[in-house]
Every structure is written in C-alpha cells, then in structure tokens.
Amino acid sequence: MGLTEDEDVRAMLRGSRLCKIRSRTWQKERLYRLQEDGLSVWFQRRIPRAPSQHIFFVQHIEAVREGHQSEGLRRFGGAFEPSRCLTIAFKGRRKNLDLAAPTAEEAQRWVRGLAKLRARLDAMSQRDTHTWIHFYLHRADSNQDSKMSFKEIKNLLRMVNVDMNDMYAYSLFKECDRSNNEWLEGPEIEEFLQRLLKRPELEEIFHRYSGEDRVLSTPELLEFLEDQGEDGATLAHAQQLIHTYELNETAKQHELMTLDGFMMYLLSPEGGCPEPAHTCVFQDMNQPLAHYFISSSHNTYLTDSQIGGPSSTEAYVRAFAQGCRCVELDCWEGPGGEPVIYHGHTLTSKILFRDVIQAVRDHAFTLSPYPVILSLENHCGLEQQAAMARHLHTILGDMLVTQLLDSQNPEELPSPEQLKGRVLVKGKRLPAARNEDGRILSDREEDNEDEDEERGGGGPRAEAAGERAWLGQSPRSCRPLAVYCWASRLRTPAPCPQPRPQPCQVSSLSERKAKKLIREAGNSFIRHNACQLTRVYPLGLRMNSANYNPQEMWNSGCQLVALNFQTPGYEMDLNAGRFLINGQCGYVLKPACLRQRDTTFDPECPGPPRTTFTIQVLTAQQLPKLNAEKPNSIVDPLVRIEIHGVPADCACKETNCVPNNGFNPRWGQTLQFQLRAPELVLVRFVVEDYDATSPNDFVGQFTLPLSSLKQGYRHIHLLSKDGASLSPATLFVHICIQRS
Incomplete structure (x- = not known):
C-alpha cells in the first residue's frame, strides 16, 4: 500500500491486544493485526470459524470514532478512559466494533492507521491492482518460499476466481518460466502477473486512435474525447490529461500518451461512469423544499425486524452516514417521566428519546449540511410531550427551527440552502385528530383509520379543537415546533392547482394509499406534490422490515419516500442510486415536469419514446x-x-x-x-x-x-x-x- 514505512501502520502489522466490549459483563481481550495486504485486519476468535470470519476489510469501514462516541461504549465502556477507546463502524448491517486499547497512544495508532489506510484505498486507481493480486499470491505460495510451482499457480487462479484450461494455463506458465526449472520466481512471477492483468479490450481502443506509432498525440487524444461525447473537449484539456495521467516523463515532455497513460486515464475517476461534476453538490439548492427528492428513513431506530429486533441510536448515525435527511421517531411513554422510542406493542427494545436527539445533534450534519426533518409519531400524554419539547429545545438549541424565516415567501417552503444546519420537526398542529377514546392519533394511525373507512370499517372520530397538540405549541415554552411540516390528512388532491397552496402541510401516506392516489388521481397528485411535501411509508404488514419499490412514488413527485434502511435489497439499491449524485447530500432536485404547479405530466401516460x-x-x-x-x-x-x-x-x-x-x-x-x-x-x-x-x-x-x-x-x-x-x-x- 506504500505505507510500510509509516509507524502507525507498522504497529498495526505487529498487532495489538484490544478489549472487545459487548456489554457490562462481556468484555474480552482479543488480538487484532493488520494483514500484509494492507486491506484487511485479522482478529482472534475463541471458537474456530471459517477463515473469512476471522477478518474484516478496511474498505467496509464506514467510520472510526474516538472515545465514548457509540451507544455501546457510552453504556458499557465506563471502566475505560475515553482516550483508550475507539469504535469501528461498518457499512451495511455488520455491528459496530467497540474496542479499548491498553494505552491512549495505542488507541491513537489504530485511529490514525485506519484513517491512512482508508485514505490510501480511496486514492488508489484501478491500475493499483498489484496490491490485490500480491495478497492472493502470498496465500497461494503454500510453503512461503517465494517461488511458485504450477500447482500453486493453479491455486492462485482459483483464488482470483478463474478456472483456466489446464493446457492454456500451463503454456502461459512455461512462457514465463525462463529458467525452465518448473518454478516461477522473481521477475518470472511478475511477468506472469502482467500477462494475467493484461487488458486487451483497452489496448484495442488505444490502437484504434494511436495509429502505427502506438502513442497518442494531443490531436489524436482530442479525437478520442470528442468521439466519447466529452462536452467542450479542447486541445488544452487533452494536454492536461497527458500531464495528469502519463507515466513516461519523455512522452509527457513531447505531449504524447502511451498505452499505460491511456489506461491510467480510462481507469481513473475521470474515466468512471458518473459525471465527475455530479459527485459534488451541483444542483440549484435555492428552490422550495417541495422541489426535491429527500432521502428518508422509516422506523429509523430499528436495526432488524419490526417484531423483536433491537432499537439503537446507532441506526440513526448509520442513516445519516448514508445521506438520510428525514428520520422517524416513534415516541411512547417511558418510565421516570422520560419518553422512549420503539416499535409500539412489539418486543423491540426501547431507547430514550433524549439519546436520539443527542445523536441527531452530534451526527446529523457530518456528511451533509442540508436540513434534517424529524418525523415524529407521537403516542405520549401531555406530561411526556412536554419532556419531548424540552429535550428538543435544550439539546438542539439554535439548530431547531421554531419560527418562520424572515425572508420566506408565504406561498412556498424555504429552500435547503436557507435551512442549512437546521432541524425541522414534522408533527401535528391544531386541531389534532383523536380516536374514540380521545387519544391523539399519530399520522400513521390516522392514515390507517382512513383506510378502514374506505373498507367500511371505520367509526366516527371525535375532534377536540380546544385542546392543543404539543407539536402545534409546546406546553411549557409556548413556542411552536412544527413550523414548516404540519402533519395533515390528504384524501384526494384537487384536480387543478389550488389558488392558495398550503406549503407547510405534510401528508403521510402508506404505500397502499399512495399507489391508490397515483392510480386514481395521477396528474392531480403530481401537482399537489409540486407545492407540498408528501411522505410515503411501508405497510405495517411488512413485519420483516421489507421495502416497497420507491420508483413508483418518485414518478409522482413524492419527496419523502421512506424506506427501511436496515434492509438490503434492490429497493435500497435504487434509493442509494437516486441520492448518489449531488454530493450525496440527501437532496436531489426533481425534474422540471414534477416541479410545475400546472404540469400536464402523468407517469402512466408519458408519451412516445424520446x-x-x-x-x-x-x-x-x-x-x-x-x-x-x-x-x-x-x-x-x-x-x-x-x-x-x-x-x-x-x-x-x-x-x-x-x-x-x-x-x-x-x-x-x-x-x-x-x-x-x-x-x-x-x-x-x-x-x-x-x-x-x-x-x-x-x-x-x-x-x-x-x-x-x-x-x-x-x-x-x-x-x-x-x-x-x-x-x-x-x-x-x-x-x-x-x-x-
């Protein structure tokens, strides 16, 4: 990896005995050691497992946090000084690794070393495949004598996922066996690897443009760029590419590009599939919130199923790390006057409301500066509603939006740019919908009752307009909290643009009801979503936290298409792809046909192919x-x-x-x-x-x-x-x- 002279990396190669912390009683010392490939860390296990279960890969690390910055270390790491502790958080569903080192300096070595290795991986071009292949070469050398027999070469080929014909593999082996002793060593091994790593498809492209001299002149490179469809390609740009990617200094001085330089360019980020400019924030961020798709999570607190899975503040941290900008908090009465968050009436574990708000404060703006929406499902009485309001004010402070912006147009929502670094609360204002017992209904319950009525099973609901729902006005401070995201019911959108839109109203719909509106109200639903926010969430019947197809909802301009982030599948692949662009900031500008109040676009009848x-x-x-x-x-x-x-x-x-x-x-x-x-x-x-x-x-x-x-x-x-x-x-x- 080019880091073997780094003292932190060398210490990791030697290994450290670190204490792995799972609970107050499960705290075990284990040996952790960086592998020679610089790409993986081996760790000791008491019970022998398959080799792949004794390592984790550096590329799968999402973040390394110092001190007591994870839920696990805050709860169970009190016996260890924060300076000795670190948390390795992984992408996907793998649990955090909470560790305590013998000394603060050793903890810092791992924090710094992992940061260097991750930075080196990010900077690696696809031409840096020798690191990868040498890792397998080392494993295939069974007796570690730095020589490779044909049997070991065959083993190497299987490791790198190729089952080559024996006759062809042996002929390739013999071509590289210059000493003719049935072994490959030193330069012979390198020659074999060069032949293995050969990219004939790239060479064909190069030769098509380079002519007989087998080098690309600046005009020839420009011709290739123009054929590629590169906008604004110029001789100056072609010259800049040669100076950036050409490896041969003589060729560079004569403004020529060799095959190696051409491959470096094709396999660099500039030769990648996404437009490089789209990997940063490039869209207009000054339009109303309703004009954006907003990355949204459902039941954010869950890490597994909705029946008996654990709830965790770490799930919020992971959602924010994936660019999520709208998270859900299901709030219920808890002991000691402290509201809790969990999936009500199930066996999922409970976490404190205030701990989640602290996680929002600490992690919401690490990846993206644009606003975060807290979608609250409130099941608490007035006393614990007051506690929720108090925690929101005291923990979030000036982050919390509690009044309209001075410069806001009253007929449209503020923009992501205007709300940078701010937290919005989505919840009910007056009058609050109630069930027959007089209890305030959450958005989701209210939508479900609407669906019951549609099926003929709903009863009358009493509404107490004289009693304030706390999200409309805090019982203690009398300061409004649901400023821009008032939860409201949506039955059927008006068939034409409303003369006075209500931009601050947000509708929450189950996937079933959203599909019904798409089917029955098509264009009207799109026009509604051009002015107001709509949140869609999975049906409650999805007990295993499965997801629906979000594309259907995006087609109709729904902004807050909430998915179970903890559940991998093509639905989350689509969500990740939708928000991969625009700097992964969690906001993507909707197409113009979904932003116009008088649009005629209908996803069911989009017109002829264009x-x-x-x-x-x-x-x-x-x-x-x-x-x-x-x-x-x-x-x-x-x-x-x-x-x-x-x-x-x-x-x-x-x-x-x-x-x-x-x-x-x-x-x-x-x-x-x-x-x-x-x-x-x-x-x-x-x-x-x-x-x-x-x-x-x-x-x-x-x-x-x-x-x-x-x-x-x-x-x-x-x-x-x-x-x-x-x-x-x-x-x-x-x-x-x-x-x-």
Whole structure:
C-alpha cells in the first residue's frame, strides 16, 4: 500500500491486544493485526470459524470514532478512559466494533492507521491492482518460499476466481518460466502477473486512435474525447490529461500518451461512469423544499425486524452516514417521566428519546449540511410531550427551527440552502385528530383509520379543537415546533392547482394509499406534490422490515419516500442510486415536469419514446466469489441491465454468461432501450452468477440516474448488497445516449 514505512501502520502489522466490549459483563481481550495486504485486519476468535470470519476489510469501514462516541461504549465502556477507546463502524448491517486499547497512544495508532489506510484505498486507481493480486499470491505460495510451482499457480487462479484450461494455463506458465526449472520466481512471477492483468479490450481502443506509432498525440487524444461525447473537449484539456495521467516523463515532455497513460486515464475517476461534476453538490439548492427528492428513513431506530429486533441510536448515525435527511421517531411513554422510542406493542427494545436527539445533534450534519426533518409519531400524554419539547429545545438549541424565516415567501417552503444546519420537526398542529377514546392519533394511525373507512370499517372520530397538540405549541415554552411540516390528512388532491397552496402541510401516506392516489388521481397528485411535501411509508404488514419499490412514488413527485434502511435489497439499491449524485447530500432536485404547479405530466401516460439508451457490455475484472468458503467455486458471470422509471420505461435485459471466469470475463454484447421519461430513469447494473438461486444473490451491482451517466468508454465500481465497495471489481462498458 506504500505505507510500510509509516509507524502507525507498522504497529498495526505487529498487532495489538484490544478489549472487545459487548456489554457490562462481556468484555474480552482479543488480538487484532493488520494483514500484509494492507486491506484487511485479522482478529482472534475463541471458537474456530471459517477463515473469512476471522477478518474484516478496511474498505467496509464506514467510520472510526474516538472515545465514548457509540451507544455501546457510552453504556458499557465506563471502566475505560475515553482516550483508550475507539469504535469501528461498518457499512451495511455488520455491528459496530467497540474496542479499548491498553494505552491512549495505542488507541491513537489504530485511529490514525485506519484513517491512512482508508485514505490510501480511496486514492488508489484501478491500475493499483498489484496490491490485490500480491495478497492472493502470498496465500497461494503454500510453503512461503517465494517461488511458485504450477500447482500453486493453479491455486492462485482459483483464488482470483478463474478456472483456466489446464493446457492454456500451463503454456502461459512455461512462457514465463525462463529458467525452465518448473518454478516461477522473481521477475518470472511478475511477468506472469502482467500477462494475467493484461487488458486487451483497452489496448484495442488505444490502437484504434494511436495509429502505427502506438502513442497518442494531443490531436489524436482530442479525437478520442470528442468521439466519447466529452462536452467542450479542447486541445488544452487533452494536454492536461497527458500531464495528469502519463507515466513516461519523455512522452509527457513531447505531449504524447502511451498505452499505460491511456489506461491510467480510462481507469481513473475521470474515466468512471458518473459525471465527475455530479459527485459534488451541483444542483440549484435555492428552490422550495417541495422541489426535491429527500432521502428518508422509516422506523429509523430499528436495526432488524419490526417484531423483536433491537432499537439503537446507532441506526440513526448509520442513516445519516448514508445521506438520510428525514428520520422517524416513534415516541411512547417511558418510565421516570422520560419518553422512549420503539416499535409500539412489539418486543423491540426501547431507547430514550433524549439519546436520539443527542445523536441527531452530534451526527446529523457530518456528511451533509442540508436540513434534517424529524418525523415524529407521537403516542405520549401531555406530561411526556412536554419532556419531548424540552429535550428538543435544550439539546438542539439554535439548530431547531421554531419560527418562520424572515425572508420566506408565504406561498412556498424555504429552500435547503436557507435551512442549512437546521432541524425541522414534522408533527401535528391544531386541531389534532383523536380516536374514540380521545387519544391523539399519530399520522400513521390516522392514515390507517382512513383506510378502514374506505373498507367500511371505520367509526366516527371525535375532534377536540380546544385542546392543543404539543407539536402545534409546546406546553411549557409556548413556542411552536412544527413550523414548516404540519402533519395533515390528504384524501384526494384537487384536480387543478389550488389558488392558495398550503406549503407547510405534510401528508403521510402508506404505500397502499399512495399507489391508490397515483392510480386514481395521477396528474392531480403530481401537482399537489409540486407545492407540498408528501411522505410515503411501508405497510405495517411488512413485519420483516421489507421495502416497497420507491420508483413508483418518485414518478409522482413524492419527496419523502421512506424506506427501511436496515434492509438490503434492490429497493435500497435504487434509493442509494437516486441520492448518489449531488454530493450525496440527501437532496436531489426533481425534474422540471414534477416541479410545475400546472404540469400536464402523468407517469402512466408519458408519451412516445424520446431517448435511445445503448450500452455495450465489454468486460469485467476481478469479480468476487459468491461463496468465499468454497475455494474451488468459480463464478459464471452475466450482466443484467435494469431500467427503473415510469411503467412504460421499466425493462430488463441481460448478456450471455461467461463460464468459469470471474477474473476477466468478456462479453462484447450490446443492449438497447427506448425511453419515454429519461429524466426519471435509474439504471441498475447487476453482475450475477448464472447458478445463483436468488435475485438478491448477485456478485455486485451499481445504480445511477441516467442523467448522471457519462457517455463513452467507462468503468463502473461494483458494490455489494450492503453498499460496500467491491474494489477492485469493475465492469467496463460503452454508453451512448441519443435524445430525439
């Protein structure tokens, strides 16, 4: 990794005995040691497990926190000084690793060392694959003599996911065996690896433009860029690329690009699939909140099922780390006058309301500066409602929005830019809906009662207009809390734009009711969502915390499409893809057809095709095994391209499979799609194993809006089902988007 001279990394290579903390009684000392690959950490286990269960990968780390900054260490780490403690938080569903080092300096070595390793991984180009291949080379060298027999070479090939024909593998082996002694060592091993890592598909592209001299001049590179569809490509830009990516100093001085420099460019972030400009905040952030899709979570406090799973403040921290901007708090009466959060009437564990608000204060704006919405489901009496209001005021302080902004247009919501660093409360104002017993109904209960009425099972509800719901006005401080997000019922939107929109009203709908409105009120629902916020949440019948397809709701302009972030699947892949752009800030500007109050757009009738999307699937590199516990298992990969958009655009096409090769499979197949509403389309690239038994059992995937796909020859970094990077696994494609 180029960090072996770093003292922190060298200390990690030697290893440390760290105390792993799970509870007040379960605190065990374990040996943790960085592997020689610089990519993984081995740790000791009392009970022998499969080798893969004794390591974790640096690329799967989401954050490293110092001190008592996790729920586990705050509760169970009191016996250890904060300076000796650290928490390793992982992407996906893996639990935090809470650790205490023998000394503060040793804890700091791990904090600093992991930060350096993560930064180095982020900076690695795809040409830095020698680190990856040398890791497997070291493992395949069974007697560690730095020499490779043909048997060991075959073992290496299986490790890197390729089942090469014995005759071909042996001929390649013999070509590199210059000493003719049936061993590869030193330069012979490097030559074998160079041949293994050869990228003929990239060489073909290079030779097409470089001519007989096998180097690209500046005009030839410019021609390639123009053919790629690069907007504003100039000779100056071509010269800048040569000076950035060319490795040969002589070629660089003569403004020439060799094959190595060309590959460096193609496999750099500039040669990646997303538009580089879209990885930062690039959209107009000064429009009303209702003009944005807003990343939203449902039952945010849960880490597993809705019946008996644990609740945790860490779930909020993870949601914020994924760019979430709207989180849900189900508030119930707790002991000692302190409200708690959990999934009511179930066996899920309880956490304190005030602890969640502290997590919001500490973590809500780590990734994104744009506003956070707290969607409160209030089941508390007046006394504990007052405690909730007190905690919101005292913990959040000036972060909490308690009055209208001076510069606000009364007919529209403020913008994300105006609300940077602020927290909004979504809840009820006067009059509050009540059930027959007089208890205030939460948004979700109210929506369910509406559905009961639709089925003929609802009874009359009493409404007490004279008694204040606390979110309209705090019982203690008399300061309003639900300033911009007043919860209100939505039955059927008006068929035309309202003369006086109510921008501060927010409707919460179950997925069933939202689908009914989409089906029955189409364009009217879109016009409603052009002015006001709508939150959609999963049906209560989804006991295993499964998700619905969010694309249907986005097609109709719903902003707060809430999903169970703890549940991986294609639905969360789509959500991650939708919010991958615009700096992953959690706000994405809706297409113009969903922002206009008088729009005529209807997702059910989007009109004739306007765009042709063509993708040529070329190759993949270094795909992981589906079953790492079976050393002889080899992937038979195929690529599936999914189009998610309005119903008329939704489609799926796939390539043939390449048998027994996950290392460098080649397809060269072209897939084409006709699109009617391209501005709403998400493209999901999925690499599957032909023998997989489940759609969720894929090798890797990547999802991105069509509008952010960069045309031309592009590489795509694949992600796991938990959203973690599978680097160096990549897909190489050619993309063409033609608009009529």
